[in-house]
Amino acid sequence: MSPLPPGLIDIPSRPRLVYGDGTLGRIGTLAAELGVGRALLVTDPGIVAAGHAGRAQECLEKVGIHVALYEGVRENPDTEDVERCRQAAADARAELFIGLGGGSSVDTAKGANLLLTNGGAIHDYWGVGKVPRAMLPLIAIPTTAGTGSECQSAALIADPVTHQKMACLDPKITARIAILDPELTVSQPARVTAVTGVDALSHALESAVTRRRNSVSSMYSDAAFQKLAGSLVRVLDEPGDLRARGDMLLGAALAGLAIECSMLGGAHACANPLTAQFGVVHGAAVGVMLPAVLRHNAVPGSEAESAYARLALSAGWSSAGMPDAVAAATLADGVSRLLDRAGIPRSILDAGATLDAIPQLAAAATRQWTAQFNPRDLDLEAFVGLYTAAAQPR
Ligand SMILES: [Fe+2]
Structure with missing residues (x-):
């Protein structure tokens, strides 16, 4: 992630990648391994309608993890989207973020996690290595094969007025686990x-x-x-x-x-x-x-x-x-x-x-x-x- 001097190699150790058909069903076990009791599931109405959010919730509740649902994700999330999601996480007393959906769901979860744990505004973290405190764990579950946000230490959040996308890059932003379940990508439009x-x-x-x-x-x-x-x-x-x-x-x-x-x-x-x-x-x-x-x-x-x-x-x-x-x-x-x-x-x-x-x-x-x-x-x-x-x- 960080702009290292040429020739220096720094291999990121995150996220843990869990790949395979039906791996969404492992989310309960994986979340339990993180030792958390309360999760915020960040997604959009299309993913809820497809039944993916409900399935994730069921698996988490089966292992005793309380789940709050935030289904307000919009494309190209801006700072206002992130603030709404942060509030939902605070209300739910979340100990774990789950970003389920396209890159926007994962970015919204990253941005909300950043504000919840470090305070301030997204503008404060625009740039490289500006996140001082540890963040809550994030499980990223992409339903599109595209951005690769589930593997990246960047959160891309837009300014609602200028529409400028602010890239916040810091290793702390990276998801702890990425669940790659091909079955989740079948229902996306051509x-x-x-x-x-x-x-x-x-x-x-x-x-x-x-x-x-x-x-x-x-x-x-x-x-x-x-x-x-x-x-x-x-x-x-x-x-x-x-x-x-x-x-x-x-x-x-x-x-x-x-x-x-x-x-x-x-x-x-x-x-x-x-x-x-x-x-x-x-x-x-x-x-x-x-x-x-x-x-x-x-x-x-x-x-x-x-x-x-x-x-x-x-x-x-x-x-x-x-x-x-x-x-x-x-x-x-x-x-x-x-x-x-x-x-x-x-x-x-x-x-x-x-x-x-x-x-x-x-x-x-x-x-x-x-x-x-x-x-x-x-x-x-x-x-x-x-x-x-x-x-x-x-
Ligand atoms: Fe791209």
Whole structure:
């Protein structure tokens, strides 16, 4: 998570990962091992309607843990959402947070936990390593395969006025346990599967080449990419395929672990301004930028080019012995095919952006935290080039 000096490896030991079909049913046992008696279950009405929240509650009550339900999670939670959830946790005298749902449920639980245990306001924790006191344990249970928030030490909470997303990064924020149950992801709408899957894929690809990457993060990035590239089409064609769902869920979590070590890069730096200015959904915004960023980073003879070549080979998109330059190009082509299949807009114009907004988008991208980790320097001119390239249909 933290910006370590290059060459220094710090392997995060959290979260404990519990993966497999039906593992939601283990939540009672896992929570009991934490020695808590009262839990706040943080989720949204869709997850309650799907029956997942009720099942979790039943398992927890069976082992004697009192459960209070907070089902007010909204997408892109802001500081007001987090304050409501904190109040619910205080009223329930919670000793454990459970975030059940998409990234928003996990982030809301993280933010509320932060305020409950450390006081103050989210703005106080915006940045790296600003959490002084220990937090309550958190069990994260994703129902989408995308953000990887269940494996990350970051809480992303928006300012309700400016809509600026504040990233609070501290190891104390990390979940104690992540339960990865593929069965929970089957009921999500096809569009959610597509855009969250593309986000996870982009996490694997960006973390594979950043300046912060190391041998451990590369292991996570490579494993994540193999699982995600091999299963994305399958879950779109056969939404009930639990094995493919499992690969997506595990791939997204592994990509989350990769980000902990190596951060992200240019596609995320470009995506956030597209979301802020034109309301493009995060996964679509990252996806629409991805081929341009892959091509920009694949400088002949660079380490990024050879990493891309390795990934293309692992996906079966290139063959052994192919020159790195050719193999890296097949990676961008293969990713473009996946983006087409996932219904990601073919250009930033198709996504709703305009050509005359490019200078403003580029200026905003230079201020993004992730830009500094991209393997190739990104200045204003480079960002203009990336947006201009992404304005052409891929
Ligand atoms: Fe992302």
